[in-house]
Amino acid sequence: MSDVLDRFFEHYYKRRPVNATFTGVHTYDEFLPDWSEQGLWSLDAEMHALRAELVTVFPQALGDDMEALREHTDLLDARLAIAFLDIQIAENASRHGMRGNPALWSGEAVFSIASLMMRNLERTDDVEGQVRERCARLSTFLSDAQEVMRDAPIPMEWVAKALRDCEGAEQLLTKGIVAWLTLRGSDSASAEAVRVATGAGRDAFIRFSEWLQTPKPTRASLMACGAPMYDLLLSEGHQCTRSRAELLADARNAFAIEKATLTALAASVAGSWEDAQAQMADDRPSRENYLAAFEETWARCHARAVERDVVTWPEWPIRYVSFPESTRDAAPFLYYLFYRSPAPFDPYTVYDYVVPPLPVDAAAAEKHLRAWNQSAITLNHVVHHGAIGHHVQNWHAYHRATSRIGKIAAVDCANRVGMFCAGTMAEGWACYATELMEELDFLTPLERVSEQHSRMRFLARAIVDIELHQETMTVDECAAFYRDEVGMSTDVARAETTKNAMFPCTAIMYWLGTQSILHLRRDMQTKLGAAFSLKIFHDTMLGYGSIPVPLVARMMMAEAA
Numbered sequence: 425m426s427d428v429l430d431r432f433f434e435h436y437y438k439r440r441p442v443n444a445t446f447t448g449v450h451t452y453d454e455f456l457p458d459w460s461e462q463g464l465w466s467l468d469a470e471m472h473a474l475r476a477e478l479v480t481v482f483p484q485a486l487g488d489d490m491e492a493l494r495e496h497t498d499l500l501d502a503r504l505a506i507a508f509l510d511i512q513i514a515e516n517a518s519r520h521g522m523r524g525n526p527a528l529w530s531g532e533a534v535f536s537i538a539s540l541m542m543r544n545l546e547r548t549d550d551v552e553g554q555v556r557e558r559c560a561r562l563s564t565f566l567s568d569a570q571e572v573m574r575d576a577p578i579p580m581e582w583v584a585k586a587l588r589d590c591e592g593a594e595q596l597l598t599k600g601i602v603a604w605l606t607l608r609g610s611d612s613a614s615a616e617a618v619r620v621a622t623g624a625g626r627d628a629f630i631r632f633s634e635w636l637q638t639p640k641p642t643r644a645s646l647m648a649c650g651a652p653m654y655d656l657l658l659s660e661g662h663q664c665t666r667s668r669a670e671l672l673a674d675a676r677n678a679f680a681i682e683k684a685t686l687t688a689l690a691a692s693v694a695g696s697w698e699d700a701q702a703q704m705a706d707d708r709p710s711r712e713n714y715l716a717a718f719e720e721t722w723a724r725c726h727a728r729a730v731e732r733d734v735v736t737w738p739e740w741p742i743r744y745v746s747f748p749e750s751t752r753d754a755a756p757f758l759y760y761l762f763y764r765s766p767a768p769f770d771p772y773t774v775y776d777y778v779v780p781p782l783p784v785d786a787a788a789a790e791k792h793l794r795a796w797n798q799s800a801i802t803l804n805h806v807v808h809h810g811a812i813g814h815h816v817q818n819w820h821a822y823h824r825a826t827s828r829i830g831k832i833a834a835v836d837c838a839n840r841v842g843m844f845c846a847g848t849m850a851e852g853w854a855c856y857a858t859e860l861m862e863e864l865d866f867l868t869p870l871e872r873v874s875e876q877h878s879r880m881r882f883l884a885r886a887i888v889d890i891e892l893h894q895e896t897m898t899v900d901e902c903a904a905f906y907r908d909e910v911g912m913s914t915d916v917a918r919a920e921t922t923k924n925a926m927f928p929c930t931a932i933m934y935w936l937g938t939q940s941i942l943h944l945r946r947d948m949q950t951k952l953g954a955a956f957s958l959k960i961f962h963d964t965m966l967g968y969g970s971i972p973v974p975l976v977a978r979m980m981m982a983e984a985a
Contacts, residue, residue, distance in 0.1 A: 428481045429498060432474055432505045433828065439467055442532055443837045445539040448769030454557035456536055459522045460568040468516055475509045478502050490982035497826045504829045504845050504971060507660040511844055514656055520649050520928065524576045526636060527926065528839055529569040530589035531759060533562055535838035538596060541604050541750055552614045559625035566632040577641040581922040590633040592757030597626040604750035647899050647925035654893045657929035661844040662936060663975035672890045675935065679883040686876045693869045700873045705794040707870060714782055718744035721802050725811045728866045735812065735962040738819045742810045743774045746781040763809040764836045768822045777810045799874045807861050813854035820966035830969020840927060846970035847930060852937015855882060884910045885931035888921065893928045940973040944980060951984045
């Protein structure tokens with residue numbers, strides 16, 4: 425039984441070498457994926473064969489025996505692997521995959537190099553050689569993109585995203601690579617060879633950018649994936665047994681309630697939501713205390729969670745640092761995360777959380793500090809990402825999960841996490857964590873207002889996600905909903921809609937995951953009564969790793985029964 429799962433993971437890493445780099449599997453660090461027309465046909469055939477073998481070896485995997493899934497990790501991994509393959513096969517056949525989305529290609533290309541540059545500078549393996557090899561493959565890879573998508577009608581918003589990636593690549597492969605070689609202390613011969621290779625890689629991005637700017641057929645309706653694809657992602661990816669219609673009705677009802685709650689809370693704390701925003705901006709760290717504010721808030725969050733004994737929090741500290749010089753200029757153009765999940769199979773003692781450096785100009789620095797205010801630091805950069813949220817959840821996944829998929833699924837890769845099934849646990853837990861810290865009286869009144877706005881925003885994203893992809897709201901209507909109901913600016917509303925369109929059934933996972941955790945906690949408390957322990961509940965749930973919360977809930981309730 426383990427043999428077929430071994431073949432699945434070998435397939436996953438070999439066919440997705442950039443994902444492998446981000447995961448800490450370095451066998452394929454010299455390679456790019458083969459997304460040529462022939463390569464995609466071969467990939468599909470391989471996935472169909474693997475799926476058939478998994479179903480044959482694990483016939484129980486698709487059943488409803490939650491006790492069997494809980495007790496037999498191979499069976500659980502087989503279920504998740506089959507779902508992963510189903511989703512990949514469907515995406516490959518759609519215009520949301522490599523056959524119609526140029527941003528998937530540009531993101532994969534630029535992060536094939538960035539993923540190597542972002543690894544530990546003290547590595548002793550031939551990372552310069554790996555950078556050279558990947559740069560040498562960029563020309564073929566991006567030429568394949570043009571061939572595969574040559575007749576595809578591509579939404580212009582997706583073209584714009586790919587063009588930004590190309591701008592980021594220009595920065596990365598010029599100033600960035602020079603700074604990286606200096607930081608590594610590369611000898612002159614090696615450095616010159618890398619500069620020659622990255623020059624060729626830069627030329628490949630320039631040609632791809634020129635191709636992207638030639639007129640292409642486009643249809644706004646292509647932004648929607650359609651109800652059948654959405655339902656597949658919902659049922660197989662999120663392992664959700666509820667229908668789109670039920671979820672949409674719940675989200676719309678909850679949105680109205682949370683919006684009214686925000687209005688009342690903001691009025692009681694600050695006078696209005698607009699006044700609360702102004703007060704949040706005023707509550708900012710000083711220029712001298714900018715980085716220290718992150719560290720101090722992290723320490724307070726850690727102390728409160730440990731004091732209240734709500735979850736096992738390991739000795740795995742975060743260090744808040746400015747963007748490294750090698751990626752600093754490229755970062756604004758890319759899917760460049762402040763907290764990018766540590767690679768599960770790379771060693772770490774302290775992990776760097778990167779933040780933009782303060783501008784030198786005093787006025788620009790003041791504007792930056794008002795945006796990166798104390799509420800943003802606490803809720804986003806500490807609680808949600810760097811502390812009890814993603815960082816603690818990642819540790820539990822890496823060190824406690826017996827599921828092999830649970831260990832690696834939530835790794836941040838070039839455009840999104842490695843496996844779709846990770847979403848409700850990774851983002852659901854991180855959003856739940858902010859609610860938990862509010863429950864522990866960690867948040868200030870202003871931070872409670874900001875957190876309430878986040879609840880409303882996540883519900884809005886869930887609504888747009890469903891409405892857009894089942895084609896009951898147009899792209900323009902979705903952007904208007906964000907602008908008029910959530911208060912986003914026109915540009916931010918449009919960008920959010922584009923992101924929702926590009927990755928269907930993704931925006932819903934924040935609300936769906938949080939809601940599923942809250943419902944599971946309530947049900948377990950009812951079932952266990954006085955025997956219920958919040959810490960045991962959290963540790964048990966997180967111990968499943970980065971797999972769908974609705975599935976974890978069914979397994980945990982089966983065990984409780």
